[in-house]
Amino acid sequence: MVPPNAVEDLDGVLLGRFSPAALRCVILGPNAESSVKDLCKARAEEWSVPIVQLRIGARTFKPFFTDSDLRASTWSGDDFQSIASVCGGCFEPADLSESGMCQWCSINEEAQNSAAGRSLLAISLSLGLDKGLPFEFEGMEPRGRLVSQSKPTK
Numbered sequence: 001m002v003p004p005n006a007v008e009d010l011d012g013v014l015l016g017r018f019s020p021a022a023l024r025c026v027i028l029g030p031n032a033e034s035s036v037k038d039l040c041k042a043r044a045e046e047w048s049v050p051i052v053q054l055r056i057g058a059r060t061f062k063p064f065f066t067d068s069d070l071r072a073s074t075w076s077g078d079d080f081q082s083i084a085s086v087c088g089g090c091f092e093p094a095d096l097s098e099s100g101m102c103q104w105c106s107i108n109e110e111a112q113n114s115a116a117g118r119s120l121l122a123i124s125l126s127l128g129l130d131k132g133l134p135f136e137f138e139g140m141e142p143r144g145r146l147v148s149q150s151k152p153t154k
């Protein structure tokens with residue numbers, strides 16, 4: 001919270017000015033456009049502060065940050081705390097297998113390929129048997145395009 005006279009109204013966006021010396025780091029949002037990323041990197045370099053990226057992982061609900069070397073950390077309230085257990089494949093915090101990868105990244109290609117072959121639904125779809133099948137589950141409303149409108153896979 002700042003007093004009203006500490007911010008200026010630029011087309012409805014309230015901006016506060018402060019000295020770059022007050023900055024500890026520049027934090028990029030997960031969906032920042034490349035032009036914004038480039039500007040933030042230039043400013044962080046100019047002001048000699050680290051740049052970190054807020055990330056929302058696919059494997060965890062808890063947001064985390066990565067620095068320029070993809071080291072992951074969380075914010076403790078006072079400072080960034082390194083996360084010891086980070087997947088070598090997706091760089092997300094995770095419980096790791098012996099290979100240093102999370103469960104998702106350590107699934108090998110053979111297992112990925114055979115998984116589709118072991119699913120009756122995947123087999124049906126790959127054979128084009130999806131026409132007219134009402135794909136919905138009890139208690140769930142179908143969303144998106146109808147399966148009968150989908151293009152055949154391969």
Ligand SMILES: [Zn+2]
Pocket residue numbers: 087088089090091092094101102103104105106
């Ligand atoms: Zn991973």
